[in-house]
Amino acid sequence: MTLEEMGRRAKAAAGELNITGVTEKNRGLEAVAEALVRERTWLLRENEKDMEAGRAAGMKSGLLDRLQLTDARIESMAEGLRQIAGLEDPVGEVISMKKRPNGLLIGKKRVPLGVIGIIYESRPNVTADAFGLCFKTGNAVILKGGSDAICSNMAITKVIRDALEAEGLNPDSVQLLEDTSRETTNRMMKLNQYIDVLIPRGGAGLIQAVVNNSTIPVIETGTGNCHIYVDETADLDMAVNIIMNAKTQRVGVCNACESLVIHQAVMEKLMEKLAERLREKHVEIRGDEAVCKAVSDAVLATEEDWGKEYLDYMISAKTVSSVDEAISHINRYNTGHSEAIITESYTNAQKFLDEVDAAAVYVNASTRFTDGFEFGFGAEIGISTQKLHARGPMGLEALTTVKYIIYGNGQIRS
Amino acid sequence: MTLEEMGRRAKAAAGELNITGVTEKNRGLEAVAEALVRERTWLLRENEKDMEAGRAAGMKSGLLDRLQLTDARIESMAEGLRQIAGLEDPVGEVISMKKRPNGLLIGKKRVPLGVIGIIYESRPNVTADAFGLCFKTGNAVILKGGSDAICSNMAITKVIRDALEAEGLNPDSVQLLEDTSRETTNRMMKLNQYIDVLIPRGGAGLIQAVVNNSTIPVIETGTGNCHIYVDETADLDMAVNIIMNAKTQRVGVCNACESLVIHQAVMEKLMEKLAERLREKHVEIRGDEAVCKAVSDAVLATEEDWGKEYLDYMISAKTVSSVDEAISHINRYNTGHSEAIITESYTNAQKFLDEVDAAAVYVNASTRFTDGFEFGFGAEIGISTQKLHARGPMGLEALTTVKYIIYGNGQIRS
Numbered sequence: 001m002t003l004e005e006m007g008r009r010a011k012a013a014a015g016e017l018n019i020t021g022v023t024e025k026n027r028g029l030e031a032v033a034e035a036l037v038r039e040r041t042w043l044l045r046e047n048e049k050d051m052e053a054g055r056a057a058g059m060k061s062g063l064l065d066r067l068q069l070t071d072a073r074i075e076s077m078a079e080g081l082r083q084i085a086g087l088e089d090p091v092g093e094v095i096s097m098k099k100r101p102n103g104l105l106i107g108k109k110r111v112p113l114g115v116i117g118i119i120y121e122s123r124p125n126v127t128a129d130a131f132g133l134c135f136k137t138g139n140a141v142i143l144k145g146g147s148d149a150i151c152s153n154m155a156i157t158k159v160i161r162d163a164l165e166a167e168g169l170n171p172d173s174v175q176l177l178e179d180t181s182r183e184t185t186n187r188m189m190k191l192n193q194y195i196d197v198l199i200p201r202g203g204a205g206l207i208q209a210v211v212n213n214s215t216i217p218v219i220e221t222g223t224g225n226c227h228i229y230v231d232e233t234a235d236l237d238m239a240v241n242i243i244m245n246a247k248t249q250r251v252g253v254c255n256a257c258e259s260l261v262i263h264q265a266v267m268e269k270l271m272e273k274l275a276e277r278l279r280e281k282h283v284e285i286r287g288d289e290a291v292c293k294a295v296s297d298a299v300l301a302t303e304e305d306w307g308k309e310y311l312d313y314m315i316s317a318k319t320v321s322s323v324d325e326a327i328s329h330i331n332r333y334n335t336g337h338s339e340a341i342i343t344e345s346y347t348n349a350q351k352f353l354d355e356v357d358a359a360a361v362y363v364n365a366s367t368r369f370t371d372g373f374e375f376g377f378g379a380e381i382g383i384s385t386q387k388l389h390a391r392g393p394m395g396l397e398a399l400t401t402v403k404y405i406i407y408g409n410g411q412i413r414s
Numbered sequence: 415m416t417l418e419e420m421g422r423r424a425k426a427a428a429g430e431l432n433i434t435g436v437t438e439k440n441r442g443l444e445a446v447a448e449a450l451v452r453e454r455t456w457l458l459r460e461n462e463k464d465m466e467a468g469r470a471a472g473m474k475s476g477l478l479d480r481l482q483l484t485d486a487r488i489e490s491m492a493e494g495l496r497q498i499a500g501l502e503d504p505v506g507e508v509i510s511m512k513k514r515p516n517g518l519l520i521g522k523k524r525v526p527l528g529v530i531g532i533i534y535e536s537r538p539n540v541t542a543d544a545f546g547l548c549f550k551t552g553n554a555v556i557l558k559g560g561s562d563a564i565c566s567n568m569a570i571t572k573v574i575r576d577a578l579e580a581e582g583l584n585p586d587s588v589q590l591l592e593d594t595s596r597e598t599t600n601r602m603m604k605l606n607q608y609i610d611v612l613i614p615r616g617g618a619g620l621i622q623a624v625v626n627n628s629t630i631p632v633i634e635t636g637t638g639n640c641h642i643y644v645d646e647t648a649d650l651d652m653a654v655n656i657i658m659n660a661k662t663q664r665v666g667v668c669n670a671c672e673s674l675v676i677h678q679a680v681m682e683k684l685m686e687k688l689a690e691r692l693r694e695k696h697v698e699i700r701g702d703e704a705v706c707k708a709v710s711d712a713v714l715a716t717e718e719d720w721g722k723e724y725l726d727y728m729i730s731a732k733t734v735s736s737v738d739e740a741i742s743h744i745n746r747y748n749t750g751h752s753e754a755i756i757t758e759s760y761t762n763a764q765k766f767l768d769e770v771d772a773a774a775v776y777v778n779a780s781t782r783f784t785d786g787f788e789f790g791f792g793a794e795i796g797i798s799t800q801k802l803h804a805r806g807p808m809g810l811e812a813l814t815t816v817k818y819i820i821y822g823n824g825q826i827r828s
Contacts, residue, residue, distance in 0.1 A: 244826075361817065362822060387527050388633070404784075406777065
């Protein structure tokens with residue numbers, strides 16, 4: 001099937017989904033969840049083909065682990081779909097409706113985006129997850145997964161399509177690009193006629209490639225060089241507690257803390273408490289000269305360290321002489337994700353919230369909370385670090401747009 | 415000055431604007447309005463240089479007219495800025511704030527986008543207008559106007575910058591690209607480090623070039639192939655009245671009607687009333703076979719006519735046998751702008767509102783109302799025909815984004 005034909009089918013499916021009620025959509029999600037569990041033996045067999053190819057190609061164990069399906073992972077995919085079925089459907093809500101002086105009644109209604117393209121990497125569970133989020137919000141989706149996971153993704157997609165069809169729902173609500181070549185992917189990124197929005201899900205390289213090549217609007221999810229600023233007035237025990245959580249609770253995630261900014265008045269006292277705790281967790285400190293003087297085993301930071309998302313057991317540490325210097329350092333090096341201040345000063349807290357340019361700005365809490373579930377959205381498509389359409393954790397609403405509906409009785413413009 | 419230096423300055427100015435109160439911003443807008451009127455003799459002289467160059471290059475009279483400044487046009491630019499000063503500032507509003515079970519208080523606050531790039535064509539008044547909208551919403555702006563209007567744009571920008579500086583406001587809130595070459599413009603479209611959003615304002619060619627070349631997120635304003643569907647149950651006098659308004663009140667605008675879709679049961683009766691009225695206004699009808707049979711001087715439409723935005727005294731006309739056929743024709747050929755149904759049927763009205771995929775969908779009213787002022791926004795940046803971030807007429811809110819502000823008291827994630 002050509003890409004254009006897939007686009008036409010997706011658009012037709014989107015038209016049907018647009019007028020499918022939430023009860024039918026939830027029935028579809030439940031049926032797919034059930035089918036994934038029922039077909040697990042076959043799914044595992046298809047996944048094993050990808051695993052074998054991966055092993056033969058010398059794929060690293062971390063990547064092989066991401067690629068692998070297990071009974072538990074299939075159950076967890078199914079459970080994810082059931083949870084999505086349980087969420088409120090944002091589609092159809094009329095957000096506002098006002099009468100104009102000429103009698104026109106103008107309403108603003110939440111509607112599906114239409115056709116969403118999702119480009120992702122090795123984890124096959126994204127196939128079910130992306131389908132679920134798009135389907136719940138009445139969008140058709142064209143998926144392009146990694147070539148490493150092609151057998152798994154084809155199998156999961158087939159199970160989803162068959163289950164939808166058995167429920168009398170349009171299977172073209174989800175389609176998978178079977179040709180995962182770069183050339184076809186690039187053509188997909190220019191299919192403006194059929195695809196309304198592209199969402200890349202994966203590492204920084206993938207996201208950058210989509211941003212650079214797509215002519216379709218992109219919802220960009222991004223990297224997090226997250227800072228914690230320890231103010232002069234901070235409760236240092238709270239600061240240590242929050243830093244340890246934000247740095248070490250999970251190091252490979254975008255809302256983990258990568259950089260400390262510390263007021264010079266409390267730097268030595270903080271480090272007395274913090275350095276040992278970091279050492280216990282084998283976290284290397286890359287500090288400026290003052291920090292290196294205070295912490296014997298700290299390594300001198302280079303300019304590059306200030307802008308780096310380590311995703312590893314490392315943290316940079318910079319000393320500043322004021323909250324203003326802290327804010328300006330953060331606004332220079334951050335990636336617009338999550339930033340925190342630890343302070344007891346009302347003025348500095350409000351100033352930090354006002355002036356730091358990021359999706360989520362915290363006072364006295366861990367940056368690790370930037371997450372759709374923690375924010376109470378019930379689902380997460382990703383965390384947007386750009387400013388258009390959605391910023392920060394994106395729930396189901398990020399997969400909708402609005403439409404103006406206008407009731408008249410013969411009005412013409414004069 | 416290099417583009418990167420302009421970017422750095424814009425980012426610094428955006429940081430200042432972000433914490434500038436609405437009173438100061440309004441004072442700046444009023445001061446600029448006054449300065450434009452005060453400096454009008456000089457502005458007219460600089461504009462005359464562009465006019466002379468245009469005449470020498472054989473520019474058409476329509477384009478020369480767009481390029482020309484007059485006392486009245488300068489007064490109207492100033493008046494536009496005063497009106498923007500009078501509008502409510504969307505920035506700073508906390509749209510929602512909720513306490514999570516763990517005690518985190520999570521708020522969603524409206525904030526400026528940051529740095530906006532605007533790429534536009536010949537009309538020099540856009541320079542003042544774009545500045546005003548961006549400044550009011552706390553955004554710094556980098557302007558790239560047409561090379562035809564370079565002297566006018568440089569003069570207007572100088573007046574704005576001087577007036578801001580005299581008020582103690584950062585003149586880098588507005589900067590103009592003096593090098594309007596394609597190469598520099600293309601580099602501007604990839605300045606992701608400094609520019610948060612690009613807005614092209616102008617014809618379809620300009621907008622397409624920006625969409626195709628920009629790696630910065632684009633707010634796309636678009637063309638309008640707007641349809642009016644005359645249903646079987648329509649009040650035909652109302653239909654004629656609305657069609658004449660939507661087609662002929664102003665033909666060169668994106669919300670003008672370009673295409674009729676008519677239920678076969680009322681086509682002949684409608685045309686009896688409508689054809690003569692269109693003839694009086696010298697509007698050519700491009701109809702399908704049935705329409706050509708009913709209207710002696712109609713021209714047979716080709717496939718191309720159905721998708722065409724004429725912006726001229728022409729209208730296409732297609733006969734259908736049901737509201738479903740009308741909706742599917744419209745969804746195939748429209749550009750997602752404005753579509754109307756004329757009907758007395760409750761069911762068909764609701765069906766049309768639900769199923770037509772466009773920014774604005776009307777029952778019994780002219781498509782000409784799709785406009786920021788008519789919608790009550792008090793200002794208009796453009797009309798978005800894409801689905802991300804903003805759809806339909808865009809007011810000041812479209813120039814803002816949100817930021818999550820989170821108040822904690824030591825929360826860590828478990």
